[in-house]
Amino acid sequence: MKAITRAISSAMQDCELTHMERQALDLNRARQQHEAYNQALRELAVEVIELPEQAELADSVFVEDAALVFDEVAVITLPGAESRRQETRSIAEALAPHRQLLYITTPAILDGGDVLSIGKNVYVGLSSRSNSEAVAQLQEHLRPFGYTVHGLEMGQCLHLKTAVTALDDKSVLLNPDWVDAALFSGYDVVRTHPEEPFGANVVRVGSSLLYGAGYPNTLASIEALGHTVRVVDMSELAKAEGAVTCCSLLFK
Numbered sequence: 676m677k678a679i680t681r682a683i684s685s686a687m688q689d690c691e692l693t694h695m696e697r698q699a700l701d702l703n704r705a706r707q708q709h710e711a712y713n714q715a716l717r718e719l720a721v722e723v724i725e726l727p728e729q730a731e732l733a734d735s736v737f738v739e740d741a742a743l744v745f746d747e748v749a750v751i752t753l754p755g756a757e758s759r760r761q762e763t764r765s766i767a768e769a770l771a772p773h774r775q776l777l778y779i780t781t782p783a784i785l786d787g788g789d790v791l792s793i794g795k796n797v798y799v800g801l802s803s804r805s806n807s808e809a810v811a812q813l814q815e816h817l818r819p820f821g822y823t824v825h826g827l828e829m830g831q832c833l834h835l836k837t838a839v840t841a842l843d844d845k846s847v848l849l850n851p852d853w854v855d856a857a858l859f860s861g862y863d864v865v866r867t868h869p870e871e872p873f874g875a876n877v878v879r880v881g882s883s884l885l886y887g888a889g890y891p892n893t894l895a896s897i898e899a900l901g902h903t904v905r906v907v908d909m910s911e912l913a914k915a916e917g918a919v920t921c922c923s924l925l926f927k
């Protein structure tokens with residue numbers, strides 16, 4: 676398995692914030708956490724392709740938003756925040772050797788953070804960053820490969836994957852305040868602990884899970900189901916409204 680990641684921008688303090696107040700960000704600490712994240716991926720047998728810093732693009736560490744990588748193709752997004760639109764160019768260059776590239780185009784907007792793929796089902800959160808035109812374009816791009824794309828209403832959080840991610844092909848981890856659990860009635864639903872609203876974001880890396888520190892009750896629920904969980908501290912990146920899924924594009 677491979678992962679594209681990108682070094683943190685020196686301008687990260689000026690990142691987009693939608694549902695969060697701006698807090699002072701310790702860039703050195705953020706960089707240490709990001710390196711520990713890369714290292715955790717390596718220890719899970721992932722080949723990490725770390726792209727150089729794009730200093731002028733404050734949010735560019737959050738590579739997940741710039742593309743979706745499927746086994747068959749990659750889709751380059753059109754990020755919903757104008758300040759993030761330049762991020763896609765270098766991600767397209769990095770993915771070109773690995774996949775045929777398809778593009779989301781205006782009037783669609785799409786952040787990869789709003790896209791949760793589970794098997795052949797692709798769920799797209801209709802957030803401030805992603806719209807129904809993107810759902811239609813994505814469906815056209817992916818139909819030849821047998822995927823079904825579903826647009827989902829969601830609550831007051833940045834991205835769909837702030838609210839729900841997959842633990843495996845049959846179960847999801849979900850904050851019911853931000854996404855209706857009934858939308859995932861075909862899956863076993865594990866709920867975040869009520870005191871850990873940001874605990875729904877987890878990355879599947881092979882048969883393991885990569886998870887942010889700070890959600891001990893939700894972590895205990897996940898581990899009780901038999902999952903192997905590697906925990907990394909993302910507290911500084913969280914001040915930029917990012918979490919574990921945001922920092923990598925994982926593909927075979």
Ligand code: GLY
Nearest residue numbers: 690691692915916
């Ligand atoms: N700061 C992450 C984002 O708003 O896209």
